[in-house]
Amino acid sequence: MTRGNKAISKAAAVAALGALLLASTACEESGADGSAGSKASGRPGTTSSPKAGQTASATARDGSGNTGGDSGNGVGTAVVACAADGVAFSATSQDEEGKSVRHLLLTVTNTGNKRCHLYQYPYLKFAGARSPIAVIKDSEDAPVTLAPGEKAYAALLATGGRMDTYDTDTLPLSLQGPDPGSKASEPLNIDLPGQVPFDDGARVTYWTTASGLALRFIMTS
Known part of the structure; x- marks a missing residue:
């Protein structure tokens, strides 16, 4: 074989080897990309999507738990005006x-x-009175x-220093509805601590849960 032919054969062998290396590299890169893509598409499916059983359980627990608790405590049910047969009074x-x-x-x-x-x-x-005992509006x-x-x-001032008085040992009390003057019960006769004089200066406060606050409106009179 001549020197020229040897050079040509060597060049051809180098070219063939280069082509083989390129092909091998391309196959490896393609395989890596495919593997990475498979892993990437798999992650969201396992981490961001909760299992159907877990989601249903949480929803049922939140819904039924709150509803059951409210029902047990009376929350969510209509609260009506206090009735005369469901309360007791004292003076x-x-x-x-x-x-x-x-x-x-x-x-x-x-x-x-x-x-x-309330x-x-x-x-x-009182029976025969022109109007009910006035309320202290500031209360x-x-x-x-x-x-x-x-x-x-509620605090009640029986006399306001007027001349004409009406002595009684019972007090006719009616419960009211949401609108002022609307009665939620018929008058109940509340026993008073002995004979108490009333006059046109009598005043009563609104209902409150603090007895001291109610009395504050009448004790200086």
């Missing part, structure tokens, strides 16, 4: 023993087994909601 003197009774604390207790709203103030109107508060066993209070 106590706030004056020193031996003095004429002018300052009274009215107490109402929820004796039922459901919550109820609206406005005690509606107090207005939000309607009181009483759970079973809870109490609310």
Whole structure:
């Protein structure tokens, strides 16, 4: 073989080897890309998509848990106005023993087994009176909601220093509805601590859950 032929044969062998190396590299890169792509597409499916069973369980727990709890606590059910047959009343003197009774604390207790709203103030109107005892408007508060066993209070000033008085040992009290003057019960005769004189200056506060706050409106009178 001549020197020229040897050179040609050597060149051809180098070219063939180069082509073989290129082909091998291309195959490896293609395989790597395919593997990476497979892994990348697999990750979101396992980490961001929760299992169907877990999702259904969480939803059911949140929904049924809240609903059951609210129902058990009475939340979400309509709360009606307190009825006369579901409460008890009392009237106590706030004056020193031996003095004429002018300052009274009215107490109402929820004796039922459901919550109820206590609206406005005690509606107090004696038989034959032209109008009910006036309310102290500055004592207005939000309607009181009483759970079973809870109490609310209203303070009553029996006399305002007027001349004509009416002595009585019972107090006709009616519960009110959401609208002022609307009665939620017929008058109940509440026993007073002895004979108490009333006149046209009598005043009563709104219902409140704080007895001290109610009395503050009448004790300076």
